[in-house]
Every structure is written in structure tokens, then in C-alpha cells.
Amino acid sequence: MASLTVSPEISLVDEPVKIQAWGLPSEQVITLRAWLKDEKGQIFHSTAFYKTDMEGKVDLEKSPATGGDFYGVCPMGLFWALKPTIPFLRLVKRDVMGSPFSIHLELYPSLMLNPAPDELPAATNVIERWYVAPGVQRIPIREGRVRGALFLPSGEGPFPGVIDMFGGVGGLLEFRSSLLASRGFASLALAYFAYDDLPSFLGDVDLKYFEEAAQFLCSHPKVSGDGVGVVAICKGAEMALAMATYLPQVAATVCINGTNAVNGNSLTYGDLVLTGIPYYPERILITDIGALSLTNSMDDPRKPEHKDSILPLEKARGPILFLVGDKDQNYNSLFFAREAKSRAEKHGKKDVYLQCYPGAGHLLEPPGSPFCLVSQSPFFPLPLTWGGELLTHCRAQETSWKVLQEFLNRNIKGSRRNKL
Structure with a gap:
């Protein structure tokens, strides 16, 4: 069964996170997608393609993206590449105290250039990225x-x-x-x-x-x-x-x-x-x-x-x-x-x-x-x-x-x- 893990799941935005996919067939092309909704309801999204190793794993700290919004080893690439669905919008956090950005991560066990609305990912995860530490x-x-x-x-x-x-x-x-x-x-x-x-x-x-x-x-x-x-x-x-x-x-x-x-x-x-x-x-x-x-x-x-x-x-x-x-x-x-x-x-x-x-x-x-x-x-x-x-x-x-x-x-x- 395919799994997608992120560590830590709650962090400040200036902290790195570790993303791993596993439980997949060996040497298979997969798609990882990230998206969030900003405070005005606008969607920002990114996509990258990877090939699993012999054990059916992808580790973004080691595995190179083969394509998508970037390529090469780039552990934070899915966050860096977030882009607006509507052109020319800039992602800016306005209410830093009230809530984090909730970033949705999705795993598709094949090459997905544009997932259809009814295409369900094989695994998902949602992480919180905060702009303020506890106690501030x-x-x-x-x-x-x-x-x-x-x-x-x-x-x-x-x-x-x-x-x-x-x-x-x-x-x-x-x-x-x-x-x-x-x-x-x-x-x-x-x-x-x-x-x-x-x-x-x-x-x-x-x-x-x-x-x-x-x-x-x-x-x-x-x-x-x-x-x-x-x-x-x-x-x-x-x-x-x-x-x-x-x-x-x-x-x-x-x-x-x-x-x-x-x-x-x-x-x-x-x-x-x-x-x-x-x-x-x-x-x-x-x-x-x-x-x-x-x-x-x-x-x-x-x-x-x-x-x-x-x-x-x-x-x-x-x-x-x-x-x-x-x-x-x-x-x-x-x-x-x-x-x-x-x-x-x-x-x-x-x-x-x-x-x-x-x-x-x-x-x-x-x-x-x-x-x-x-x-x-x-x-x-x-x-x-x-x-x-x-x-x-x-x-x-x-x-x-x-x-x-x-x-x-x-x-x-x-x-x-x-x-x-």
C-alpha cells in the first residue's frame, strides 16, 4: 500500500521538511503534487515527477525529480514551486497569528500531467506551515x-x-x-x-x-x-x-x-x-x-x-x-x-x-x-x-x-x- 510521509507535519515556514513516498512498485514513475488555498481562497499548486528506487521508495532528500515544475534533487522543491492557478498572483500570508497555510500533498502512482477532478491520489498528507512560533x-x-x-x-x-x-x-x-x-x-x-x-x-x-x-x-x-x-x-x-x-x-x-x-x-x-x-x-x-x-x-x-x-x-x-x-x-x-x-x-x-x-x-x-x-x-x-x-x-x-x-x-x- 502506497504511503506518503512528511516530517515534521507542523513547522515554521522557514524550516525544511522531509518528504518520503514508499510502498510502491520498483522503478516506477510517480507524481507528487502540492497545493494550498490562500486566505482569499485562491489555489497555488506544484507538481514533480519521480522514479522509485529498487525498493519502491522516493526520498526527496536523495531522489531527483525527473520533471514537472523542477528537476534534480530538491527536497523543498514542491514548496518553492507553488504557483497560482490564476496568473500573476503572489502568495502572501496576511494573518500570521490566526492560522497556518495548510499544504496538501498528494501521491499518484503514475505520470499525471493534469489529474482529472475524479482522479484520486494513492496517498495524501496535510501539513501546517506557520509564520509564528508558539508564545510570540x-x-x-x-x-x-x-x-x-x-x-x-x-x-x-x-x-x-x-x-x-x-x-x-x-x-x-x-x-x-x-x-x-x-x-x-x-x-x-x-x-x-x-x-x-x-x-x-x-x-x-x-x-x-x-x-x-x-x-x-x-x-x-x-x-x-x-x-x-x-x-x-x-x-x-x-x-x-x-x-x-x-x-x-x-x-x-x-x-x-x-x-x-x-x-x-x-x-x-x-x-x-x-x-x-x-x-x-x-x-x-x-x-x-x-x-x-x-x-x-x-x-x-x-x-x-x-x-x-x-x-x-x-x-x-x-x-x-x-x-x-x-x-x-x-x-x-x-x-x-x-x-x-x-x-x-x-x-x-x-x-x-x-x-x-x-x-x-x-x-x-x-x-x-x-x-x-x-x-x-x-x-x-x-x-x-x-x-x-x-x-x-x-x-x-x-x-x-x-x-x-x-x-x-x-x-x-x-x-x-x-x-x-
């Missing part, structure tokens, strides 16, 4: 102007503090913060537009808003050390680099596929004004699948007229880590990171680091997040292309998640007696 608290934040959600690990603490931000989609995304709290960080998921009573669209950026958020987190009784870390992607990484440059509360910064200058929206901080480098929408490329690539729409910050828009990151108190996918089709992020590192070194700042991941695209997210090449944006009439290749991108997510945590742990721990 979520606290809605409305302090002064600051809006977001604070995630606190279980235990007495105090814990290293991190401000976590996303990019141009706006709103409040919490899944990275909840996972950071599950790994021991007090993480503030910070919104900065299109949420609650914040502006619907991102206009000129007031850095004092982000300073208020940093001061709030620094002063929290469960936050340790003399400063906080910042983790951000895309437009949020631009905000993070500005915070690192000008705010003394920021002890370490991780910029994921961001830029080295202020773009589009000008940035103010008291009397300081950095004018944003204009976007050039006429340079947007339309790909052969009808999606937009925005890489060329951002101008070269090395042009003389843009010199006052470049962020002087050499002023930053703490170290800065750029995590970059070299196949990013949303930002020319590798170029921007190299420019930032070069400037820092010219000014004698030696603690700016660049980690580039070949084959990775723009959306470098925690492990377990499916690869998303293209998705719809609320601010564009056509979907956006993020870039990357499935296996190299998802392997980069596993590696960069570890690098990110090690960097933060190394650089934002300290004595509460020295807290700002």
Missing part, C-alpha cells in the same frame, strides 16, 4: 504617528530589536517580522503609507517618522542593547539606508535589493532636503508575457545632477549589509549596492558588505516562500517582473535568511545601560 506576541502599534505591529518572542527578554519594512506595495506586511520574532528578535513591522491613517500614496518622505519608530523600539522594555537593526526591501531599503545614514538609534542595517540614492520622492529631515532622482516611465520595458520591467526607469545616480541625491552612508553609525539578486528585474540592485560599497570605502567606512546571489531576483524573502517571477501591483496597470530563476532564487532565500540573522545578532546586541 503581536501588539498593534499606534504610538504618536507610528503605525505597525510589534512582535515579541516568548520569554522575559530583553531581545535585540529590529524594524522591518517592505516596499512600494504599501500597507503592512508582517510575515517577516513574525518569523524574526520566532527566531528571537523583537521585530516592529513598520508601515509608512497605504495603511490605517497614513497617506494612501507615498509622497515626500519625512525621516522623522522613521526616527520616531526607532525611538519607540529603542525605549521598549523588552528591547536590549544601545540601538536597533533595520531590515527592508525595495523602496523600504532606500528608507533603511537613509535611517542608517542619519539616525543614531540604528546599529545595523540590511538592505535587500534597494538603491544607494533617494529616488522619486524627496526625503526631508528637519532642514535637510534630498531631492529624489526622477523616474523615467518611458524607459519601462514590456516583457513577452505582458509584464513590466522597471529596471531601466531609474536613472544613473553617478550623473553630476544627481550627486546631492546620493545617500552619504559613510556617516552611518553601524555596519550595512546589502543582499542582492543579480537577476533582479525591478531594480538594478547589484549596481546600486556596488556604488554604495565603493563610496563607503572611499570615505574610510569599512563595514559595508555586499552579498550577491547569482540567479536570484528581486523578492528575496524568508525560506519556504515560493518563487514569484511576476505578480500584479496595485499601482501599475500591468503586472511587474521581479526576475530570478526558481531553484537558484529559493536557495538564495535559504542562505540569505541565515546571513541576515547572523549579521543582526552580531551587530545589535549590547548592554541596556547604554541604550539610547
Whole structure:
């Protein structure tokens, strides 16, 4: 009798799982399928074909997929390859506290390119993938102007503090913060537009808003050390680099596929004004699948007229880590990171680091997040292309998640007696 086992059956999304099929004829082609229903009822699914060994077994840690959505030995491939039934949707967990994603795994004892609705699998399993560990608290934040959600690990603490931000989609995304709290960080998921009573669209950026958020987190009784870390992607990484440059509360910064200058929206901080480098929408490329690539729409910050828009990151108190996918089709992020590192070194700042991941695209997210090449944006009439290749991108997510945590742990721990 065919069996399908998964271990563990309940886990955090950034943890690997072990999948095995057994009780099958030897050297037989089988089909493994995974699917889930997101919070809006949309189906995401993946498929891979395998050949059983002489004992009628398949072990995804050893057995290569012969085809389907990927091939080769890839233990987490069925999770990485989850794709929407309706094109251009992105799988995002919104309610991190309320429920997990329930992923259905199915085994078919033959090659099934498209199982009919009445075709029953020979074995099934359902596993839970959570975005929050037991004991983690979520606290809605409305302090002064600051809006977001604070995630606190279980235990007495105090814990290293991190401000976590996303990019141009706006709103409040919490899944990275909840996972950071599950790994021991007090993480503030910070919104900065299109949420609650914040502006619907991102206009000129007031850095004092982000300073208020940093001061709030620094002063929290469960936050340790003399400063906080910042983790951000895309437009949020631009905000993070500005915070690192000008705010003394920021002890370490991780910029994921961001830029080295202020773009589009000008940035103010008291009397300081950095004018944003204009976007050039006429340079947007339309790909052969009808999606937009925005890489060329951002101008070269090395042009003389843009010199006052470049962020002087050499002023930053703490170290800065750029995590970059070299196949990013949303930002020319590798170029921007190299420019930032070069400037820092010219000014004698030696603690700016660049980690580039070949084959990775723009959306470098925690492990377990499916690869998303293209998705719809609320601010564009056509979907956006993020870039990357499935296996190299998802392997980069596993590696960069570890690098990110090690960097933060190394650089934002300290004595509460020295807290700002």
C-alpha cells in the first residue's frame, strides 16, 4: 500500500521538511503534487515527477525529480514551486497569528500531467506551515504617528530589536517580522503609507517618522542593547539606508535589493532636503508575457545632477549589509549596492558588505516562500517582473535568511545601560 510521509507535519515556514513516498512498485514513475488555498481562497499548486528506487521508495532528500515544475534533487522543491492557478498572483500570508497555510500533498502512482477532478491520489498528507512560533506576541502599534505591529518572542527578554519594512506595495506586511520574532528578535513591522491613517500614496518622505519608530523600539522594555537593526526591501531599503545614514538609534542595517540614492520622492529631515532622482516611465520595458520591467526607469545616480541625491552612508553609525539578486528585474540592485560599497570605502567606512546571489531576483524573502517571477501591483496597470530563476532564487532565500540573522545578532546586541 502506497504511503506518503512528511516530517515534521507542523513547522515554521522557514524550516525544511522531509518528504518520503514508499510502498510502491520498483522503478516506477510517480507524481507528487502540492497545493494550498490562500486566505482569499485562491489555489497555488506544484507538481514533480519521480522514479522509485529498487525498493519502491522516493526520498526527496536523495531522489531527483525527473520533471514537472523542477528537476534534480530538491527536497523543498514542491514548496518553492507553488504557483497560482490564476496568473500573476503572489502568495502572501496576511494573518500570521490566526492560522497556518495548510499544504496538501498528494501521491499518484503514475505520470499525471493534469489529474482529472475524479482522479484520486494513492496517498495524501496535510501539513501546517506557520509564520509564528508558539508564545510570540503581536501588539498593534499606534504610538504618536507610528503605525505597525510589534512582535515579541516568548520569554522575559530583553531581545535585540529590529524594524522591518517592505516596499512600494504599501500597507503592512508582517510575515517577516513574525518569523524574526520566532527566531528571537523583537521585530516592529513598520508601515509608512497605504495603511490605517497614513497617506494612501507615498509622497515626500519625512525621516522623522522613521526616527520616531526607532525611538519607540529603542525605549521598549523588552528591547536590549544601545540601538536597533533595520531590515527592508525595495523602496523600504532606500528608507533603511537613509535611517542608517542619519539616525543614531540604528546599529545595523540590511538592505535587500534597494538603491544607494533617494529616488522619486524627496526625503526631508528637519532642514535637510534630498531631492529624489526622477523616474523615467518611458524607459519601462514590456516583457513577452505582458509584464513590466522597471529596471531601466531609474536613472544613473553617478550623473553630476544627481550627486546631492546620493545617500552619504559613510556617516552611518553601524555596519550595512546589502543582499542582492543579480537577476533582479525591478531594480538594478547589484549596481546600486556596488556604488554604495565603493563610496563607503572611499570615505574610510569599512563595514559595508555586499552579498550577491547569482540567479536570484528581486523578492528575496524568508525560506519556504515560493518563487514569484511576476505578480500584479496595485499601482501599475500591468503586472511587474521581479526576475530570478526558481531553484537558484529559493536557495538564495535559504542562505540569505541565515546571513541576515547572523549579521543582526552580531551587530545589535549590547548592554541596556547604554541604550539610547
